Ligand SMILES: [Zn+2]
């Protein structure tokens with residue numbers, strides 16, 4: 001358990017958590033089944049509290065804020081507008097809520113905050129020279145319409161039998177087993193897809209034209225999460241295509257899309273954890289991804305399935321991790337010369 005004290009900051013105002021990042025048991029090979037089972041059901045663990053909370057949001061969205069599939073058989077403005085409107089509201093609530101709590105009301109002060117540098121309010125890197133306004137515009141005017149587009153295609157596809165294998169007769173028990181399994185795998189699919197999409201974005205051509213825009217955010221806040229070029233939005237939310245290929249029910253696809261919304265927010269808070277009262281603290285891969293924004297050359301993937309460890313780019317947040325990263329980059333430069 002790390003301790004956040006202002007005394008632990010260096011003279012640049014940076015804070016490093018006392019404990020290094022330890023990948024979850026899902027990354028262990030050979031598998032340690034008892035550790036895996038404990039982690040699945042622990043609090044906090046894989047299911048509780050975050051992923052089950054997000055699943056609850058998805059269930060509520062599907063039940064009360066999504067028209068019936070039969071109503072969505074043909075593309076009509078009213079339901080497209082309804083889905084777009086609720087996605088705008090949901091994003092404003094989550095991203096705006098986190099921003100207001102952490103940066104306006106300063107709900108936990110600087111406890112667990114990685115740097116004391118403020119979000120930019122006069123920088124040529126951002127539209128309006130203002131980081132939060134830039135980030136908000138890119139989120140609400142680009143990310144939300146693009147993710148809504150994926151969602152509309154999903155509903156239209158399921159409503160018309162183009163998705164979901166309508167001819168399949170697996171029986172109700174087969175359906176429910178597959179349905180629950182795909183819900184359980186949602187965060188894993190997100191993490192793996194994010195790694196490969198993100199590596200692609202770090203190729204020279206795409207980095208310069210597309211992904212550099214996201215990296216203008218060196219200091220990050222919640223709104224930085226979806227502050228991306230539209231092409232990156234299309235790549236990022238294309239994780240739902242996995243569900244188009246596998247799922248028998250649109251709710252699996254909706255959960256996949258919403259996980260991409262939720263995870264981008266929690267990974268960019270600028271705080272290692274978010275405290276709610278004295279007992280509950282939420283960690284959403286923030287330290288893992290913060291290191292990517294700070295150093296660029298590490299932690300390309302999600303914090304759940306740490307493919308970076310497999311490919312040699314994992315940074316665990318420690319000083320030894322800093323040294324290992326510098327040595328790795330030196331070796332790459334030496335090999336290139
Ligand atoms: Zn990147």
Ligand SMILES: [Zn+2]
Nearest residue numbers: 214268289293
């Ligand atoms: Zn990021």
